[in-house]
Amino acid sequence: MRILLVEDNPGDARLIELLLQEAFEAGRISSPRVSRVGSVAEGLAKLEAEDYDIALIDLSLPDAHGRETYERIQQGAPDLPVVAMTGNDDERMAEDLVAAGAQDYLIKGQVDARVLGRALRYAIERKRSEEKLRLVAQVFEVALEGILVTDADQAIVSINRAFTDLTGFREGEVAGQPMFGEEDLGIFRKVWATQSGAEHWQGEAICRRAQGDSFPVWLNINAVKNAVGRVTHYVAAFSDITALKRTEERLRHIAHHDTLTGLPNRMLLEDRMEHALAQARRKHDFVAVMFIDLDRFKVVNDTLGHAAGDELLRMAAHRLRGCVREVDTVARLGGDEFAVVLGDLAAREDAALVARKILHVMGRPFALQDQEVFVTASVGIAMYGEDSNYESDVMERADIAMYHAKRTGRNNFHFYSPHMNVLSQQRLTLETDLRRALEREEFVLHYQPQVDPGGGGIIGVEALIRWAHKERGLVPPVEFIPLLEDTGLIVPVGEWVMRTAARQAVAWQKEGLPPLRMAVNLSARQLKEENLPERVAEILAETGLSPDLLEIELTESIVMENAEEAVAALGRLKALGVRIALDDFGTGASSLAYLKNFPIDTLKLSADIIVEVEQEFDAAIAGAVITMARNMKLSSVAEGVETAAQFDFLRREQCDSIQGFLISRPMAPEALRELFEGLGHKVG
Ligand code: C2E
Ligand code: MG
Ligand code: MG
Numbered sequence: 001m002r003i004l005l006v007e008d009n010p011g012d013a014r015l016i017e018l019l020l021q022e023a024f025e026a027g028r029i030s031s032p033r034v035s036r037v038g039s040v041a042e043g044l045a046k047l048e049a050e051d052y053d054i055a056l057i058d059l060s061l062p063d064a065h066g067r068e069t070y071e072r073i074q075q076g077a078p079d080l081p082v083v084a085m086t087g088n089d090d091e092r093m094a095e096d097l098v099a100a101g102a103q104d105y106l107i108k109g110q111v112d113a114r115v116l117g118r119a120l121r122y123a124i125e126r127k128r129s130e131e132k133l134r135l136v137a138q139v140f141e142v143a144l145e146g147i148l149v150t151d152a153d154q155a156i157v158s159i160n161r162a163f164t165d166l167t168g169f170r171e172g173e174v175a176g177q178p179m180f181g182e183e184d185l186g187i188f189r190k191v192w193a194t195q196s197g198a199e200h201w202q203g204e205a206i207c208r209r210a211q212g213d214s215f216p217v218w219l220n221i222n223a224v225k226n227a228v229g230r231v232t233h234y235v236a237a238f239s240d241i242t243a244l245k246r247t248e249e250r251l252r253h254i255a256h257h258d259t260l261t262g263l264p265n266r267m268l269l270e271d272r273m274e275h276a277l278a279q280a281r282r283k284h285d286f287v288a289v290m291f292i293d294l295d296r297f298k299v300v301n302d303t304l305g306h307a308a309g310d311e312l313l314r315m316a317a318h319r320l321r322g323c324v325r326e327v328d329t330v331a332r333l334g335g336d337e338f339a340v341v342l343g344d345l346a347a348r349e350d351a352a353l354v355a356r357k358i359l360h361v362m363g364r365p366f367a368l369q370d371q372e373v374f375v376t377a378s379v380g381i382a383m384y385g386e387d388s389n390y391e392s393d394v395m396e397r398a399d400i401a402m403y404h405a406k407r408t409g410r411n412n413f414h415f416y417s418p419h420m421n422v423l424s425q426q427r428l429t430l431e432t433d434l435r436r437a438l439e440r441e442e443f444v445l446h447y448q449p450q451v452d453p454g455g456g457g458i459i460g461v462e463a464l465i466r467w468a469h470k471e472r473g474l475v476p477p478v479e480f481i482p483l484l485e486d487t488g489l490i491v492p493v494g495e496w497v498m499r500t501a502a503r504q505a506v507a508w509q510k511e512g513l514p515p516l517r518m519a520v521n522l523s524a525r526q527l528k529e530e531n532l533p534e535r536v537a538e539i540l541a542e543t544g545l546s547p548d549l550l551e552i553e554l555t556e557s558i559v560m561e562n563a564e565e566a567v568a569a570l571g572r573l574k575a576l577g578v579r580i581a582l583d584d585f586g587t588g589a590s591s592l593a594y595l596k597n598f599p600i601d602t603l604k605l606s607a608d609i610i611v612e613v614e615q616e617f618d619a620a621i622a623g624a625v626i627t628m629a630r631n632m633k634l635s636s637v638a639e640g641v642e643t644a645a646q647f648d649f650l651r652r653e654q655c656d657s658i659q660g661f662l663i664s665r666p667m668a669p670e671a672l673r674e675l676f677e678g679l680g681h682k683v684g
Contacts, residue, residue: 001030001120004046006057006073007085008038012108016056016085019113028117040064044076054081054124056106059090059097066090070097081127083119085111103127145237146207146217148187152231154179156187166240168210179236188219188236199223199231207238215242258332260310261317269331269339273394276329276343280385283344287384288351289394290340291402292320292358295410296375297336300368308368312375319361323354339398348383348415355379355413363411376411378402383415431487433469434480438493442468445500446666449675450519450637450659453651458676460517460551462659463501464666465493485525494526495535502543502550504669513676519551519581524558528565533572540576547577551602555583559598567597574599581637586625595632603629605655607640613649626653 003020007013013036020032035050037043040063043055055077059069070084084105086094094105103123106116140147146163150156156174164170167187180186189206205219217238224233256268264272273289280287294316301309313336320330320338329341340358342351358379365372380402384394401416408414437443447461467475484490498520505518526532540547552573559566559582570580581602582595586609595603605625612618622638629636638650641660650658664675 001032001054002050002052003032003034003120004043004052004055004080005034005036006038006040006043006055006061006069007036008058008061012058012085016111016116019111019116022113023117023120026113026117028114029120038062040069040072043073047073047077047080052077052080054083054120056083056085056120058085059093060087066093067097067100070100070102074101079127079131081123083123103130143237145239147235147237148174148179150179150234150236152233154234157233166209166238167207173210179234188217188238189214199225204241205238207240215240216245217241261314261332263317263321263338264329264331266331266333266339269329269333269341272329272331273341276341277384277394279343285385286345286347286351287394288340288342288345288348288354289382289384289398290342290351290355290358290413291333291380291395291398292338292340292362293378293402293406294336294362294375295378295406300373300375304369304371304373308373311368312366312373315366316362316375319364320358323357323361339395345383351381351383352413352415355381359411359413378405378410379413380405381413381415427483430480430483434467434483434487434489437467437469438489438496442470443493443496444468444474444668445497445504446668447501447504447672448659448666449664449672450517450657451663453647453655453658458514458516459657460519460549461672462519462521462553462666463497463504464521465497481523485523488525490523490525491529494523495539497521498536498550499539499543502539502545505549506543506545508669508673511673513673515546515549517549517551517579518545519553521553521583522558524562527554527558527562527569532569533576536573536578537576540578548579551579551581553581553583553604556585563597567599570599584639586621600634602635602637604637604639607660610638610640610646610650610660611642614643614645619649622649623653626650626655630654 005013005016007016017032017034017036020029020034023029024032035046035052037046039061043057046052047055055073057069057073059066061069064072070082073080073082081103082101084094084097084102085108086105087108088110091105091107094107098105103126104119106119140160143160143162146166147160148156148163149158156177156179159169159171159174169187174187178186180188187208189208200222202218202220205217206214207217207219208214218241219236219238221234221236223231224235226232256264256271258265273287276287294312297309297312300312313332316336317330317332317338320340324330324340324342327343329339331339331341333339340354342354345351359377362375362377365374367373380398380400382394382397382401397416397420400420401414404420405412405414414420444466445463446466447463449458450460450462451458465477465481467477467480469475481490484493501518501520505516509515529535536550536552539545540550554566554570559570574580579601580599581604582598582600583604584606585603586606603625605622609618609622609625613622626636635656637657637659638646638655639659641647641650641658641662643662646660647658647662664672667675
């Protein structure tokens with residue numbers, strides 16, 4: 001133990017040294033190494049030069065007296081424990097010094113080795129714990145977290161600076177107040193488990209501010225116990241988590257909403273649905289789920305651009321929202337698909353009412369880029385509690401019903417019905433099979449001859465596609481063409497048809513048959529393909545088929561519905577030198593006057609008006625059409641001719657060409673070739 005002894009009286013100093021030695025020998029202190037000086041000035045010089053564990057100072061020295069003595073030593077070595085020595089009559093002053101920071105005092109003449117040893121040891125220890133306390137107090141004060149200390153009854157005892165910064169409360173305002181309370185009573189609004197004896201708690205709480213508002217905090221509370229394990233205090237530290245909460249909320253919003261429209265997304269929809277369904281189960285009422293698909297969205301997106309498409313979706317979302325109650329959910333599922341969940345319905349009809357409203361508002365024009373754009377909607381509805389009791393089922397069924405609404409002309413709504421399910425299952429398998437059919441070369445063409453009723457033999461053939469399905473056999477086009485069109489597969493398949501037919505026509509010529517006109521059917525989707533004329537030109541060049549031998553058949557409805565586009569596309573096709581035929585004429589709302597607008601070469605009278613030519617009225621119509629075609633310099637073909645009577649009638653009316661089972665069914669190319677020779681006799 002290194003001791004600085006400041007004592008001007010040599011006798012007193014000697015006595016202390018002896019007592020120290022004695023204390024050491026009795027094992028009360030470690031070996032004393034004493035530096036003795038006789039004044040404060042000398043003491044300070046020593047302190048500067050060396051480290052000491054403790055200072056023993058006499059209070060009356062030649063260069064200082066009393067409190068001043070202590071203070072000067074203390075300033076020289078603030079971390080050094082100090083024990084003062086004083087005479088009998090100075091005891092009051094010694095106590096003063098202890099209050100000012102000295103660790104202990106001794107009264108001269110009353111000191112023995114035991115008392116001295118104990119005083120030194122305690123002084124050192126006391127200084128150490130004082131240091132620690134000072135450190136803790138500083139940490140408490142500078143902490144960024146708000147900290148409060150309460151007594152065992154959770155009444156506030158003290159707070160730190162951060163507490164004041166965060167809450168606006170000063171210590172005087174909160175001292176004695178409860179830490180917790182309902183509403184405004186306490187600082188924190190949260191019932192805490194300490195009441196049931198817990199020693200530690202952490203979690204979110206609401207903290208009240210002096211101005212009256214409140215904010216969320218993360219609160220950490222620890223009980224402080226005394227030696228016998230009784231809680232004497234609680235220390236609560238908290239940090240402001242307002243920003244964190246805001247971010248959290250934002251993230252939650254993003255995860256649950258569609259960014260474009262701000263509507264709930266599929267995830268939130270499923271949540272809401274679960275909720276609505278649970279309620280329906282309890283109250284025994286219905287929930288309707290609607291799937292809504294915009295009918296012409298893709299067209300708008302493609303022609304006006306994505307920005308306009310986005311705007312349209314936002315407007316559509318807004319209109320949808322306007323069709324339902326506050327409590328109902330409107331969600332965007334992606335693309336142009338929306339879903340609506342209607343809760344606590346009394347009947348199906350309630351859902352139908354909303355569906356009608358939706359069709360109505362969606363049918364109104366949308367103002368986009370100074371244009372009025374029209375898109376309609378197709379709506380599928382499934383009722384929970386009626387159609388299904390499983391959530392995933394309801395969604396799927398609404399989807400199926402929506403698909404049927406689309407298939408049956410769009411701009412309408414359909415309730416789910418069980419037979420739809422079967423149909424859509426079939427469709428799904430069919431679609432998968434169809435996608436593979438082209439590469440697996442499962443499509444085949446059959447050819448049906450068209451003959452001159454006047455005896456001129458075969459003029460041409462029509463190529464008709466079939467699907468040689470591994471299980472179902474030869475599938476007729478009506479069963480898969482619509483699906484090819486829906487999926488867009490009709491484009492590559494249609495091209496395959498044209499190429500194969502052209503090749504066949506050339507092959508027959510090479511075999512020595514007369515040049516035959518090859519008629520090929522084209523779907524609406526193909527006509528919309530920008531590069532159709534180029535593709536056709538390519539096929540002609542590639543196969544070597546003379547353009548005037550290729551006749552492209554388009555139905556009346558295709559041409560009429562897309563009048564402007566059709567005129568342009570047909571013009572470009574005509575420029576290649578190919579022929580254009582109007583198929584199935586007489587089935588739709590045929591406008592004869594309108595025909596003049598289209599660059600067509602051939603009119604194909606639909607089987608419907610041929611079948612009954614034996615009846616006077618239909619005969620008159622068919623006759624008139626043939627005459628008109630002749631006047632317009634169009635060639636005429638009668639389709640679906642099955643009887644000799646029909647044939648005779650058509651010959652009398654001078655129809656240019658006849659096609660039908662009476663002459664021949666559509667046949668495979670080999671079979672057809674064999675037929676060629678004999679036909680001349682049969683017809684002639
Ligand atoms: P379509 O172009 O009007 O073809 C005539 C249809 O009438 C053919 O049916 C043919 O087999 C049938 N038919 C011919 N003669 C008679 C008859 O005397 N009586 C009756 N009842 N029917 C007769 P198919 O082959 O089933 O084709 C149906 C439709 O499928 C075609 O009508 C056409 O619109 C479409 N189609 C066929 N092949 C293709 C193709 O390659 N591409 C496109 N886009 N459509 C095609
Ligand atoms: Mg046809
Ligand atoms: Mg036809």
